[in-house]
Amino acid sequence: MDEILVIKEKLSSIIDPSTTQTLAENDSIKHVGIDENNTVIMIIEVGEKDQNTTKQITRDIAKVVKLDLGYAGVKIEFTKRKLRNKEAKTLLIASGKGGVGKSTVTANLAYALTRLGKRVGIIDADIYGANMPKIFNATNHKLMGDANGKIYPFEKDNIQMVSTEYLVDEKRALMLRGPMLGKVLKLFFEDTLWSEEIDYFLVDLPPGTGDIMMDLKNFTEDAKMVIVTTPQESAAHIAIKAGYAAKDLSQDVIGVIENMSYYEVNNEFHYIFGKDGGKRVADELLVELLATLPITKYDKIIAEETEMPGIIYLNLAKKIIKLL
Numbered sequence: 001m002d003e004i005l006v007i008k009e010k011l012s013s014i015i016d017p018s019t020t021q022t023l024a025e026n027d028s029i030k031h032v033g034i035d036e037n038n039t040v041i042m043i044i045e046v047g048e049k050d051q052n053t054t055k056q057i058t059r060d061i062a063k064v065v066k067l068d069l070g071y072a073g074v075k076i077e078f079t080k081r082k083l084r085n086k087e088a089k090t091l092l093i094a095s096g097k098g099g100v101g102k103s104t105v106t107a108n109l110a111y112a113l114t115r116l117g118k119r120v121g122i123i124d125a126d127i128y129g130a131n132m133p134k135i136f137n138a139t140n141h142k143l144m145g146d147a148n149g150k151i152y153p154f155e156k157d158n159i160q161m162v163s164t165e166y167l168v169d170e171k172r173a174l175m176l177r178g179p180m181l182g183k184v185l186k187l188f189f190e191d192t193l194w195s196e197e198i199d200y201f202l203v204d205l206p207p208g209t210g211d212i213m214m215d216l217k218n219f220t221e222d223a224k225m226v227i228v229t230t231p232q233e234s235a236a237h238i239a240i241k242a243g244y245a246a247k248d249l250s251q252d253v254i255g256v257i258e259n260m261s262y263y264e265v266n267n268e269f270h271y272i273f274g275k276d277g278g279k280r281v282a283d284e285l286l287v288e289l290l291a292t293l294p295i296t297k298y299d300k301i302i303a304e305e306t307e308m309p310g311i312i313y314l315n316l317a318k319k320i321i322k323l324l
Ligand SMILES: Nc1ncnc2c1ncn2[C@@H]1O[C@H](COP(=O)(O)OP(=O)(O)OP(=O)(O)O)[C@@H](O)[C@H]1O
Pocket: 095, 097, 098, 099, 100, 101, 102, 103, 104, 105, 126, 129, 131, 205, 206, 207, 259, 260, 293, 294, 295, 296, 297, 298, 301
């Protein structure tokens, strides 16, 4: 048998005290190599990187590698297990035109899913125009990191959130060049200590479907996308283009959300921005129009559960649960 496989096999029943499971059960052995001095080099993923855990595992591994197998030495690098729930679903919230309400929809959808008992994480991937912190009234928040450069998401009302705004000084726009974008996405998707319980990741995208879409593919291969538009002809026109562009990148578009559809007073509906733009986009892209949302007062960004448009958001959330 291959030398490396023998080492893996012999170490498989060693227990990680921080999870009380074996290295095999946790699929903890991430790398095994043997250097020119006959020293075994390993990367082991652990539940917790505390001294108790690393000392015990080091001792157990050294015993097998040196005494039983006769290698000269062993070097172990420990990494903490990523907490992301592998079953979690990802929904991308996109648009053609800017300012149509992607971020507003993302935040309200997060609340609606939470009200339905789901655990939600928001990734504010609008690299240049992040405004999730503003919606969550948490612009002063500072991201906390652990010793290994992992970051903890911000949390409010049981919703977890990360934003590019937290990576730069306040009031300073983030000036990221192309290649940086992938790094930020890696940080949010792979190096953020999300709750293990998260069922849905909502990704608030910048307007348009450009570079970021390509980068996203590296992190969320099976993500689905919804497109937000207003009823306006100009917005719908660009939303259709964005939809086709997404499809060209083999991005699965599952529906359209029309925002600012009407203004309601005393049961009268006023179609201020025109009518049926969302339907036109949905028809063109051969997907469902998932919701039409009213124009609301500026100080009611997060809708109440029992009022409009909170009720519409609950229905939207139920549809999305089914579609994902
Ligand atoms: N249904 C609505 N009724 C009234 N105002 C709304 C509605 N939806 C969004 N807004 C307001 O419109 C503005 C733009 O919304 P939002 O930031 O959600 O759009 P966006 O698509 O994320 O924009 P950007 O492209 O800049 O990221 C915000 O001030 C928001 O409060």
